Amino acid sequence: AYDHQNYQLEELLDNISFKRDVSRNPLFDVIFNLNNIEYEADLKLNGMEIKHLNLESDLSRVDLSLTGFENNSEIYLKLVYSTNLFKQETIKRAMEDLITILTKVAEDSEIVLNEIQLFNADEEDYILKEKNEMNDLRNAEFSF
Structure with a gap:
């Protein structure tokens, strides 16, 4: 694996006889992500101000995506799914x-x-x- 770690996925898919459906993710269909890090609202470091930006979307990038957010000892779940499939x-x-x-x-x-x-x-x-x-x-x- 270390000898071939720089082998690009796109190159691999081009080199095998596999008809790729570009509307689907080539590696996985389901994601589970648990965000158990509490973020500070704003941080100031050496004169720079860092603000938290929420990049979450309701657009499904995979068939099914379950994300957990830990906040004040509670976990909130958000499920995003493909309405074409479910x-x-x-x-x-x-x-x-x-x-x-x-x-x-x-x-x-x-x-x-x-x-x-x-x-x-x-x-x-x-x-x-x-x-x-x-x-x-x-x-x-x-x-x-």
């Missing part, structure tokens, strides 16, 4: 599930993630019913 209801449900997971982990740091129940009984019944209906359709014989 429905608002899907993202809302994903955030509810994430909050459920984080709450359970905060209550019990020894919990195993696959033990966390994300669905209530009604939701689980609905999902199982949908799954069974799909299986019935797959197994049904159709004659025309």
